[in-house]
Amino acid sequence: MTLLIVIIGLLNIGLGFGLAIYYGYGPAGLNEIFEALGPMPPGVPNAQSLVSCEIVASKSTVGLSANLPVGSTIDPPSEPLAEEAVLGEVRDLATTAQSALVSDQVQSRE
Numbered sequence: 001m002t003l004l005i006v007i008i009g010l011l012n013i014g015l016g017f018g019l020a021i022y023y024g025y026g027p028a029g030l031n032e033i034f035e036a037l038g039p040m041p042p043g044v045p046n047a048q049s050l051v052s053c054e055i056v057a058s059k060s061t062v063g064l065s066a067n068l069p070v071g072s073t074i075d076p077p078s079e080p081l082a083e084e085a086v087l088g089e090v091r092d093l094a095t096t097a098q099s100a101l102v103s104d105q106v107q108s109r110e
Contacts, residue, residue, distance in 0.1 A: 020026030027033050 017026060021028060027036060
């Protein structure tokens, strides 16, 4: 039974790979798969890769803040958002419930 499951799984992978190639969604062959994977990165990134990641991150955020003047910051909203108001009420209710439970426990011990 296990052998049948393994065979069906391998046929499924092969059929999926073949259909992906046929419809143009996959690589043209196994060589392109290994080339796309490239060399495996080491477990700990070196300093050069970290610097390049920071450069890419800074370049990607430039387009997001293009409408702001240089050196300006975004101030928080003047009034709390609806979610923040609800979270504040939930915190208040949780604090009230916790204090009620603690006082009930103290009364039951006495």
